[in-house]
Amino acid sequence: MTKIAPHIISQAPMMDWSTRHQRVFLRAITRHALLYTEMVTAPALVFGDADRLLQHHPIEYPLALQLGGSDPEQLAKATAIAAQHPYYEINLNLGCPSDRVQSGQFGASLMADPGRVHECLQAMKSASGDIPISAKIRIGIDDQDPDITLLPFVEKISNLDLNTLTVHARKAILKGLSPKQNREIPPLQPHRAVDIKRAFPHLRVVLNGELKDPAADAHWLQELDGLMYGRAAYHTPWCLAGVDTDFFNTAARTTTSAEALRSCYAYINHELTQGMPLSHFTRHILGLFKDQPGARLYRRTLTEDAHKPGAGIEVIERALNHLNLGDNVE
Structure with missing residues (x-):
């Protein structure tokens, strides 16, 4: 090929x-x-x-x-x-x-x-x-x-x-x-x-x-x-x-946007240990679920909570809970 x-x-x-x-x-x-x-x-x-x-x-x-x-x-x-x-x-x-x-x-x-x-x-x-x-x-x-x-x-x-x-x-x-x-x-x-x-x-x-x-x-x-x-x-x-x-005639990297985001958790956790505020990452994912039900609350949760001291992956998971992901199939 x-x-x-x-x-x-x-x-x-x-x-x-x-x-x-x-x-x-x-x-x-x-x-x-x-x-x-x-x-x-x-x-x-x-x-x-x-x-x-x-x-x-x-x-x-x-x-x-x-x-x-x-x-x-x-x-x-x-x-x-x-x-x-x-x-x-x-x-x-x-x-x-x-x-x-x-x-x-x-x-x-x-x-x-x-x-x-x-x-x-x-x-x-x-x-x-x-x-x-x-x-x-x-x-x-x-x-x-x-x-x-x-x-x-x-x-x-x-x-x-x-x-x-x-x-x-x-x-x-x-x-x-x-x-x-x-x-x-x-x-x-x-x-x-x-x-x-x-x-x-x-x-x-x-x-x-x-x-x-x-x-x-x-x-x-x-x-x-x-x-x-x-x-x-x-x-x-x-x-x-x-x-x-x-x-590119290859398999998709991930099948859903939630799966793509969660695949970054190891990277995010490592960066958090190096002093990165969570908001430095989450500002790049605000549009990931654009126009989906719950997207406004998803963005609001990230915007309001990701900058807080000690914010971690749980903030992203809380934001994802506002979305109707079903079986994680979009």
């Missing part, structure tokens, strides 16, 4: 959301989908506590690391540090529109400087050893016209043997819109990802942007190489439950 590349279905890197606790939880739902870390800045990795910043659990693999930065030398050093771990790929963030990222002159703002992007990716590739390098882009920024700027931008980096080019298929408006607005207001143009794939067929192109249901979105795979899920994978994580059977 041909091995299917993990990036065919992936979870997006999201600041404050794609924590290692969330990734462990998603791994209880899908064995094979590619998971991404939160963005780690190259200076933080080079000059800070790399062990803490790169902390993850082996169960998270296949796992990709996302880096942020605009200095090729720093990115090379950060990549060399990260390459000591068996990441599936190391990704350069070229899509984040936040003020903090802009002030560091990286993220989406780098799309105004394709020459610098080429230097950064080339430096990362030279330092990555056997680990592939990828990039996550927007279709343009501010006043750029994708009809004019997008394909020339991709052409500038298309000769670097990138593992994947993930396309968040909307522009980033850096002047005047908040990061939240940048996820909602600029209109999606998913056909732009198809344009890239047709112009550069040797690139693996992954579509990102308001995708909600892998089964319904699978038609994009007739021309593209993968689908990336951000807010849907976070707020309605059970949407990934059919991924292993539908896309």
